[in-house]
Amino acid sequence: MGGDLGPRAVFLACEKALSRFPSLELLLVGTSHGQSLLPANLRTHTRCDWLMADAEISPALKPTEVLRQRKSSMWLAVESLALGHSVACVSGGNTGALMVAGKRLLGMLPGVERPAICQRWPTRQGQTWVLDLGANIEASPLLLVQFARMGAVVSGAASPRVALLNIGTEPNKGGELLSGAAKLLGELQSLQYAGFIEPNHMLDGNVDVVVTDGFTGNIALKASEGAAVFLVEQLRAAFSATWYGKLVGQLAKPVLLKWRKKFDPARYNGASFLGLTRPLIKSHGSADSAAFFNAICVAIQQAEQGLPAKLVANLVEHVGAAEAGEPS
Structure with a gap:
């Protein structure tokens, strides 16, 4: 449930993901405070479960503190991935702590x-x-x-x-x-x-x-x-400053919407911790519901593709060629 906008943005993204992907099952990990904000439709959804955590990892904490807080939402979320209770994990929390938890619980791929x-x-x-x-x-x-x-x-x-x-x-x-x-x-x-x-x-x-x-x-x-x-802010200001700007803005609106759709940072939210044995996805801390949904999509895609297995195959091939003295 990490993120600057709190759990509500995550819940909206989860609702959209469950609607978009009929076979998707979600395990939400958070504290009692987060559970109290859980919408009724997620609370009763047959493909959505809740795992209770005792604490959260603050962005101000040192990354290694996650090793001491094994009942925190971040640790439990990554642990569920390590135990095979999930096939991918998405978090908007402390980046350093997430990497530490990932390395400790998931381990590294050979050659990385x-x-x-x-x-x-x-x-x-x-x-x-x-x-x-x-x-x-x-x-x-x-x-x-x-x-x-x-x-x-x-x-x-x-x-x-x-x-x-x-x-x-x-x-x-x-x-x-x-x-x-x-x-x-x-x-x-x-x-x-x-x-x-x-x-x-x-x-x-x-x-x-x-x-x-x-x-x-x-x-x-x-x-x-x-x-x-x-x-984006400068364009919005320019097209709203005068009546002429507003007119030009209306004429240019289709082009601007197309541009924004392609270059909106929210569309590209969801960064992978490559090198771990399971798909672990970092969402931007300031991600809104649309951006967090995109991070969920990245997790789904990597789980379906079996990305860690593909990385292993490539890395092992490279190591084998190097040991044989062949250029790779």
Whole structure:
């Protein structure tokens, strides 16, 4: 039940998801306060159950505190996934705590050192997948390569084009981390390494996957979300300031609605902790009901696709080729 808008936004998203997906079953995990706000239709729904928790993980708590609060809603939700009581988990709570709970309860896939937060972004040509968006403040060249391999699988592209986020495209830019990762990626044959990509070209759609460390990725994510919100606000203000602006706004409304539908950050809510043995989805803390619904859709899609199994197959193949001395 984590999230800045409280459980009501989650409940609205759950109602929509149950209506949209006839075979979906939901297990809601929360405290007695959250249960008291549960709408009557969810309370009596045959495909919706409630698991009572004693506490919540505050956004201000250190991530490792989740290890001491094993009756918290976050811990119990991830534990239900680990025990096989659910096939995917969605949370809008403390990101660091969610990663700690995921690593402890779910474990890592073979060949993956740490999980990465991965999310699809809209581009001029469709979409691209970006990781890591905040799980790992520090990274190593090998870790970035692991992220690249996982992102390539998630992209679904036949021959994925992968780029490293950098402040320039020149080979000497970016320091040891990026130069080391670039060297390793250039030796892989299972994907197309497209070199460095600058932040202002991430939305061009020329690559399928953009890889970075969690610190840089989270800044890029929040900067892009802020820019999108700012642009919408400025357009709304411009079209409402004068009678002429209102007239032009009415004429341009179909185009603006189409644009907003494609680039609305809520549509892309739902980031995956790639590298864990089960689908664990992080919803944005400020997500409204529409955005949280999209996070549920991501969880459903990854569960149906068997994404962790696909990642294992790719990673094991890579490890086997490396041990045999063959280029991968």
